[in-house]
Amino acid sequence: MQFFSSDFKLGILGGGQLGKMMLYETRKWDIRTKVMDASPEAPCKIASNEFVLGDLMDFDAVYHFGKGVDVLTIEIENVNLDALEKLEHEGIRVYPPTKTLRTIQNKATQKLFYTDHGIPTAPFTRFAYTSEIEDSIHNGGLQLPFVWKSAQFGYDGQGVKVVRKLEDLQGLPNVECIAEKMIGFKNELAVIVARNTKGEVKTYPVVEMEFHPEANQVEYVICPARIDETVAQKAQEIALKVSEQMKHIGLLAVEMFQTQDDEILVNEVAPRPHNSGHYSIEASYTNQFEQHIRAILGLPLGKTDSKVAGIMVNLVGAEGHTGDVVYENMADILKMEGVTPHIYGKRETRPFRKMGHVTIVDEDMARARQVAQEVKETIKVTTNKSQ
Template sequence: MYKALPSIGLLGGGQLGRMLLQAAVDLDLQIACLDPDAEASCHQLTPNFQQGSFQDYETVYQFGQKYDVISIEIEHVNIEVLKQLESEGKKVYPQPHILQMIQDKRLQKQFFKDHGFPTADFVLTDNQASLSQHIDFLPAFHKLGKGGYDGKGVQYIADAASVTKGFDAPGLLEKAVDFEKELAVIVARNPQGETAVFPAVEMVFHPEQNLVEFLFSPAEITTTIAKQAEKIAVDLINTLELVGVLAVEMFLTKDGQVLINEIAPRPHNSGHQTIRGNESSQYEQHLRAITGLPLGSTKSFGFSGMLNLLGAEGFTGPAKYEGLADILAIPGVFPFLYGKKITKPFRKMGHITILGDSKGAIIEKANQVKNLIRVIS
């Protein structure tokens, strides 16, 4: 029996929304976007783009009335209005109470601890002054409870002399982990409780910006560690009973422990390469999950990697992609540009997926690509 697919109202219209829209075309799903930026990445890709704040109660409420399913591409949205829409029978995925917990890193960490999920030791802090009570806990990272995003809201506190670098707001002090690798696992779950997990990826972060600079899949880890990381992700999404996609960032310590770092209840930077590297992408999985469709295969086609394409230092203005033609001439190299008209230093302007027959081939191509392309103005 034919059943019409639900219409989707998406809070956020940035690059993650752009890739959700691209995946939606194949399933003929209708997606509307709400974003405060009139020039957001999605603004020309859907006829139902609305400029407006996804944090304003009335704006989100009126937007949500129009669609069958409400979802997000950014966590920092108005939770109270989503709870109201849910109480009125709207399907809101991921669920508002889960978003509320994840929005606050203090609650997020406490959830891991309370439910027996492995994570680094931490203590909750009220303000900058309270850091002085935990000198014996250093070195550690001070994280804002709310508001941190893309590397912002995290400060390394090495010793007593550097406590003034901490945030004067509620946060948590997380023990610095002596890790060997940073991993991520993307997992999906639909309302029927079906789950599908992508292979663990290995991430390399920009030393200054704390953004993922490069990743490759599958991670260079043992089968045992890979299964452990994937099991943690599946157990976590099932414990949360979250509907949609969940990104789980993890540390692999030098003594072989897998610890959860942070989670994101949406498609994530660490899963961009799934568009070309896996049978189903994380974006298709998110759409399948929130519309109640069967989840797709997460099987890898082989080795893949992803480079973030950031605005070059020293350039602010209309974006120009120097070297784009050069990288397009390389087999197995696929750029994804986010449609942002203005570049700024370190602004995410796109990413580049790289396919190859080995980790070495991926790294070799990645280095070649990094030397060829720049976003300038």
């Protein structure tokens, strides 16, 4: 196995919390890594074998970084694709492939991909600029309410807004965007599909996501989703279909809506380890980060079943607090059974900023759900120095 030798080097674009969790796995297998990130305080600065400061959207930075590795992967999809394409042509193994990333990076292109490939998704209209939307409403081409999404850089809850009246459009950036029909849904679901370089494919169980109503950030991810088996099967099938047609390598996290009529609509995908799979570190036979590494290195995929029920709670900055972070009541949640906090290591908190996550595992889902609620109500991400 060449990967377990000092000659081999895995490159990771992005040195944030996802990269950090990926590095637990490369360390476990003694795989040499080289990470690039624009921040000198990136969590991956330690634990990687080599750390390079660089702008992920800069052609030269990405190209030169990529030339020094054998396999190149990402922890964030906003990277310079022209550089990746050139690297691919020159024989660097880039996973996910640039083609997959091109489809995904632009949300309008991603939505068109679904409609072109017969994958169910919410109806939408594409606009070159947000300023064109008002006309379209006046002309009757578009009905209120809808969900406005910027086509690019929509990561982490930014770039999405529910537009209920014309005034809601004010303040939105005048960029390429889509207006998506609002879907009345029972649940938001997600399925992570792993696909290795040899074409082996495995899916993780369907998870259920509960969003914070205002911040548009996931509050709980629950595995397995508490839904009918037939709905779960349909979600798995659709996720597999997206996976097959996107021809990704590595992980593909497929986020979906379960409508009131139990239809499944694909919302969006991410071609990498994903927030909806963090529960897997504590709950699954193979966690998503190890699985991603297996997939891009062409190793056999691991078992995706869960050992126990898993719930993830995002740790986000409390409202009214900006500055040096303090985790209040940490010892109280550590007293609860089956609770594992993950602290991302960001120095400063601000309202709704993702500062970490907590996983709750238990043989019994109802008990896990109760503990998750207690965790949520107990721990606070603030700036209160008295703690």
